[in-house]
Amino acid sequence: MKSIFPLLTLLALTTAVARADEPYHFLKEIPLTGDGGWDYLSVDSDAHRLYVSHGTKVLVVDLTSDTVTGEITNTPGVHGIAIAPKLNRGYVSAGRANQVNIVDLATLQTTATVATGQNPDCILFEPGQNEVYAFNGRSKSATVIAADTGKVVATIPEGGKPEFAQADPDANRVFNNIEDTSELVAIDTKTHTIANRWPIAPGESASGMAIDVKNHHLFLGCDNKLMAMVDDTTGKIVATVPIGEGVDANAFDPGTQLAFASCGDGTTTIAKEDGNTLTVVQTLKTERSARTMTIDPVTHKIYLASAKFDAPEPGQRRGKIVPGTFKILVYGLDQK
Numbered sequence: 001m002k003s004i005f006p007l008l009t010l011l012a013l014t015t016a017v018a019r020a021d022e023p024y025h026f027l028k029e030i031p032l033t034g035d036g037g038w039d040y041l042s043v044d045s046d047a048h049r050l051y052v053s054h055g056t057k058v059l060v061v062d063l064t065s066d067t068v069t070g071e072i073t074n075t076p077g078v079h080g081i082a083i084a085p086k087l088n089r090g091y092v093s094a095g096r097a098n099q100v101n102i103v104d105l106a107t108l109q110t111t112a113t114v115a116t117g118q119n120p121d122c123i124l125f126e127p128g129q130n131e132v133y134a135f136n137g138r139s140k141s142a143t144v145i146a147a148d149t150g151k152v153v154a155t156i157p158e159g160g161k162p163e164f165a166q167a168d169p170d171a172n173r174v175f176n177n178i179e180d181t182s183e184l185v186a187i188d189t190k191t192h193t194i195a196n197r198w199p200i201a202p203g204e205s206a207s208g209m210a211i212d213v214k215n216h217h218l219f220l221g222c223d224n225k226l227m228a229m230v231d232d233t234t235g236k237i238v239a240t241v242p243i244g245e246g247v248d249a250n251a252f253d254p255g256t257q258l259a260f261a262s263c264g265d266g267t268t269t270i271a272k273e274d275g276n277t278l279t280v281v282q283t284l285k286t287e288r289s290a291r292t293m294t295i296d297p298v299t300h301k302i303y304l305a306s307a308k309f310d311a312p313e314p315g316q317r318r319g320k321i322v323p324g325t326f327k328i329l330v331y332g333l334d335q336k
Helices: 004-019
Strands: 024-031 038-044 047-054 056-063 067-072 078-084 089-094 097-103 107-117 120-127 132-134 141-146 152-157 163-167 173-178 183-188 191-200 209-213 217-220 225-229 237-242 247-253 258-263 269-273 278-284 293-295 304-305 327-333
Touching: 038 120, 038 304, 047 078, 056 078, 089 120, 089 132, 089 152, 089 225, 097 120, 120 163, 120 173, 132 163, 141 293, 163 209, 173 209, 209 258, 217 247, 217 258, 225 258, 225 269, 237 269, 237 327, 247 293
Parallel strands: 038 078, 078 120, 209 247
Antiparallel strands: 024 327, 038 047, 047 056, 056 067, 078 089, 089 097, 097 107, 120 132, 132 141, 141 152, 163 173, 173 183, 183 191, 209 217, 217 225, 225 237, 247 258, 258 269, 269 278, 293 304, 304 327
């Protein structure tokens, strides 16, 4: 009988090489308090802060100590927060209140509220026109707010349910996924009108979106387990890669040219952009429910929210969150 040790050694070396080729690895967990669901996460690299929507408030995590140092409260049905650094303001979409809360980032206190359409969800700051876009899920519209005065300057009908959005200030465009029609819209930020409406086939029902402003690419997380790379000047799908099930968020790191798609099945797909090609370089194992994500482009770390759930009752899609299990998972590049 031949020895199996050479074969085992070869398998071990193959596994080691495969792991070495995978750029991201687990770094730590940041435990968070409180119960309830969550949605968007946002990083402010300059302030070293992570903002985490959670239940009826936003938790503020200091990324130098990885601890919660404050809260933005009274934001019922909170979805996300957009940051305007030069104004030292945050803008929080409070879905159940049908409003955006304007927040002083020094004190974390709400200084004003702005009425929007029904169920504002995704929210972003567009620096080109110094405006905030709140995308209203039930009203199928976008409310545009002057960042400095807090006044509504436009309401844009979108013809479908909006999801994630991204801005390209140099092109005077805001791009938005329309989930229920499987379309991508391009909004002219000067006229507040829809300049283009593009189908995303073979992708379906995109939720997450990231942008590579330099190369004019969007990365869409599609419900049929695809990440689509789109030329944002033509609307053409130039590449797709397979991803996991239950995608919610996407991210892009201009420093590494890596695109990410975080999925509720416990995987995050990481793909390398090279011209008009997109190649999967890693399927990162995370945790089930870790579907929302953001990236710090300075440190290249990605942050995903996660929690444990009870077994669902008959007819329920998922069970209740187990108290005390909500946390942030942190992954980063190998240090060489």
